[in-house]
Amino acid sequence: MLEPAQENPFPDSHVLGEGPEPHPQLQPVLGLIGRWHGRGSGEYPTLEHGFRYEQEITFSHDGRPFLVYESRAWLIDDSGTAVRPAGRETGWWRILPDASVEVTLAHPTGIVETYVGRVSGTEIEMATDTVGLTPRAKEVTGMRRRYALEEGGLTIVQEMAAVGQPMQHHLQARLFPRKD
Numbered sequence: 001m002l003e004p005a006q007e008n009p010f011p012d013s014h015v016l017g018e019g020p021e022p023h024p025q026l027q028p029v030l031g032l033i034g035r036w037h038g039r040g041s042g043e044y045p046t047l048e049h050g051f052r053y054e055q056e057i058t059f060s061h062d063g064r065p066f067l068v069y070e071s072r073a074w075l076i077d078d079s080g081t082a083v084r085p086a087g088r089e090t091g092w093w094r095i096l097p098d099a100s101v102e103v104t105l106a107h108p109t110g111i112v113e114t115y116v117g118r119v120s121g122t123e124i125e126m127a128t129d130t131v132g133l134t135p136r137a138k139e140v141t142g143m144r145r146r147y148a149l150e151e152g153g154l155t156i157v158q159e160m161a162a163v164g165q166p167m168q169h170h171l172q173a174r175l176f177p178r179k180d
Ligand code: HEM
Pocket: 042, 044, 046, 047, 051, 053, 055, 073, 074, 075, 086, 087, 088, 089, 107, 111, 138, 139, 140, 143, 160, 162, 163, 170, 171
């Protein structure tokens, strides 16, 4: 019997120039690949107070035409001290030959979203196509996201329709590349 491979021969990479060659379809989103870290703030009309957070995102790839996406956020107080973990999500960003994107995201809050969108230059806009909810998840009916690479950073803005409220602002953040 053959010995099993000791190492996965198809590793992910979040560093351009290391690991597999990025698939040519990833050309429009190469600038996203890497690790990002920064701060944001959020609000929603059902919440008494707005909030501030830090966020870490990793975009990686394994040579196929999709990005592996993971995001973690934690709330911070006015002095910047970490308070508690907050939004966390993971998923896949399929990049199609016409620079359209199809994204699937899963959340620990019982929510699964699919998005459709488009890359235009250094900007990606997407909106939910479907939202799946487990029986006790909060009622989220739609989300819109905009990711923009500008001035060496990544700006993210998210709008949400949820808990009986129409589509409106929930989050905005500005992230910068991490060196590790
Ligand atoms: C950076 C990511 C995110 C952060 C830091 C964040 C933070 C928050 C905070 C602090 C609250 C107030 C309730 C609480 O204290 O937990 C909240 C409420 C909520 N968030 Fe977010 N959120 C994030 C992403 C998302 C995403 C991706 C969704 C939907 C898929 C979402 C949906 C909601 C909903 C439905 C509520 C409840 C509103 C209510 O019941 O009044 N959030 N969020």
